[in-house]
Amino acid sequence: MASSSETSSTNLPLKPIPGSYGLPIIGPLHDRHDYFYNQGRDKYFQTRIEKYNSTVLKxxxxxxGFIASDPKVIALLDGASFPILFDNAKVEKRDVLDGTFMPSTDFFGGYRTCAFQDTAEPSHSLLxxxxxxxxxxxHDTFIPLSQTNLTEHFTDLEKELAGKHQKASFNTSIGGITFNFLFKLITDKNxxxxxxxxxGPTLxxxxxxxxxxxxxxxxxxxxxNYLEDVLIRTIPIPAWTVKSSYNKLYEGLMEAGTTVLDEAEKMGIKREEACHNLVFTLGFNAFGGLTNQFPILIKWVGLAGADLHKKLADEIRAIVREEGGVNLYALDKMTLTKSTVYEALRIEPAVPYQYAKAREDxxxxxxxxxFEIKKGEMIxxxxxxxxxxAKIFDKPEDFIAERFIGDGEKLLKHVFWSNGRETDEATPDNKICxxxxxxxxxxxxxxxxxFxxxxxxxxxxxxxxxxxxxxIKSLVKASSTV
Incomplete structure (x- = not known):
């Protein structure tokens, strides 16, 4: 249960935003070194919350480090203030996907792909x-295609475990099958x-x-530390250094994605632009996100231990047996499995940052x-x-697999991993994944x-x-079968 609902009162005192940007050049440099080297990400934010006694601060x-990159932001570090980032009437998300800087469009074939566009731009909705x-x-291929790829994944893991080193790289295996799944989903080809x-994964x-x-x-x-900071945060790595990798991805999708690219042209999107957007969607959004999310899921389920494993196995096998296989209806009945996934998305979101600029005061x-934020300020x-x-979730630092079962489902509106609330749906007019x-x-x-x-x-x-x-150090084969 939530220990407090999100703040909705309009009677909260209006306060100036605390915090400091420091002196030009010196302030950002000092904060950058705290963030990367001296304190680390979480401590960087926590020490400033404690110093200024506020979860909204400068x-x-x-x-x-870039000449064109202004590091100053208004930080929202609680569950009550955070959702303003989803209000497209109040905030703009043009070129803020990566934060206070945007990589050169040379990385994307010269195009600003959909993820960098604001909802007010006409091409955003179209793309x-x-x-x-x-x-x-x-839609009908999601389950069977995923099952085929996961069979290969499990075979990979078992083969590695049986080898000389008796251990298996989960990330390498899941990266390969994830890329294959996504590419075939888009193009119907391997x-x-x-x-x-x-x-594909290496590219x-x-x-x-x-x-x-x-x-x-x-x-x-x-x-x-100082050498690294100068090298990678003062002068951006030019896109030509990875052009050959990008071109292989682009040409592979252009060659195999004939059907979807034909459809793009029917919708009024140039074939070239559509293909560059496919590369970005496949590579950055989908592959980048999933190859973070699967290891996060396994990490937390693994840390939860054998008791949770048995509960998941019992639920999954009973419902699959009852439904005669794995289908959407069966998946929807698996309340513990669903809740476990939501809890992994809550406790360690694969994409931890959101940025936007205020459209208005x-x-x-x-x-x-x-707190008042001025038009144009970066949030x-x-x-x-x-x-x-902790004012929304009980024991927020604990992985509680059952958190979103029953009345706990009401807390899903506070799970934000997708650039929106878990209870909201993606549309062409919002920025939800x-x-x-x-x-x-x-x-x-x-x-x-x-399981x-x-x-x-x-x-x-x-x-x-x-x-x-x-x-992966060991896999214990199922003691019962469906």
């Missing part, structure tokens, strides 16, 4: 409807039938690393005060603090197929900027 957000068309036309071959990761480098750290010894409310939301807000429902479905399917095959597992994990790195 601070600098990386990268801040998003194109993605919806692809998803709706492939990437191996194109010039992409088996290198995407190379492309992503170059454009997102200013938001990450290589984890080098402390002596190299507006007032935002935390749990205990109101930043740190999602893990919003979805682990168009594949929101598919992501939830795929996470449920993963648990279903896993149809195995009773439990052991693993190790290492945290990283792009989500946990999972090593």
């Amino acid at each position: 601070l600098n957000m990386p990268p801040g 998003k409807r194109f993605i919806f068309h692809i998803l709706s036309s492939k 990437p191996s039938e194109t010039k992409i071959g088996d290198s 995407v990761q190379t492309w992503l690393a170059a454009q997102l480098a200013p938001l990450a750290t290589a984890g080098l010894p402390k002596i190299f 507006l007032v935002v409310q935390s749990h205990d005060a109101s 930043f939301g740190y999602q893990p603090f919003a979805t682990k807000d 168009p594949a929101k429902n598919l992501v939830v479905l795929l996470c449920r399917l993963y648990l279903v197929e896993f 149809l095959n195995y009773d439990t597992f052991t693993f190790d994990f290492k945290p990283s900027v792009l989500g946990p790195t999972i090593t």
Whole structure:
């Protein structure tokens, strides 16, 4: 149960926004080093909340080293203020996907793809409807295609476990099958039938690393911190360094995606623009998101231990037996499985940041005060603090698989992983992930197929900027079959 509902009172005192940006150049540099090297992400925000006794405050957000990148933001660090970022009438999301900077459009074939466009731009709605068309036309293939790919995934893991090192790289395996799933979902062809071959995940990761480098750290010894900061946050990595990787992805989709690209042209989208948007949707949105989310899911289910594994296995096997297979109706009956997925999305959202600019002067409310934000100011939301807000969720730092069962479903409106509330639907006119429902479905399917095959597992994990790195140590074959 929630210990407090989100603030709705209009009588909260209006206070000036506390916090500090520091001196020009020095302030952003100091904050950047706190964020990346001295404190780390969560401590960076928490110490400032404590210092200013407020969850709405002024601070600098990386990268801040580019001449054209203004690091100053108004940070929303609670579950009450965060949802203003979803109000498209009040905030603008033009070119803020990656935060206070935007990579060169040379990374995207010269186009501003749909994810960088604001809802007020006419092409945003058109491009998003194109993605919806692809998803709706492939609705019947989600489950069987996912099952086929997961069978290959489990075979990969078992083969590695039986090998010399007796351990398996979860991330490598899930990356390969995720790319294959997405490519075939879009084109009806395997990437191996194109010039992409088996290198899809590597091509995407190379492309992503170059454009997102200013938001990450290589984890080098402390002596190299200033050198790294200068190298990757002062001068952006040029797009030509990864052009060959991007071109292979583009040409592979152009070659294999004839049907969907024909449909794009019928909708009034240039074929070239549609294909560049497909590369971005497949590589950045879908592959980037899912290859973070699956390891997060396995991490938290793994940490929950054998008791949860048995409960999931019992629920999944009983309902599959009762329904005669895995289908949407069966998945909907699995209340614990559904809740487990939502809890993983809540406790560690794969994309932790949201950005927007105020369209107008507006007032935002935390749990205990109101604050005025001026038109044009950059607003930043740190999602893990919003979805682990102790005034909304009981024991917010604990993974509670049953949290969203029964009355707990009312808390789903406070789960924000998809750039919107979990209770809201994606439309062409908002910025909610168009594949929101598919992501939830795929996470449920993963648990279903896993616990149809195995009773439990052991693993190790290492945290990283792009989500946990999972090593599977053992898989215990299912003791009962459906």
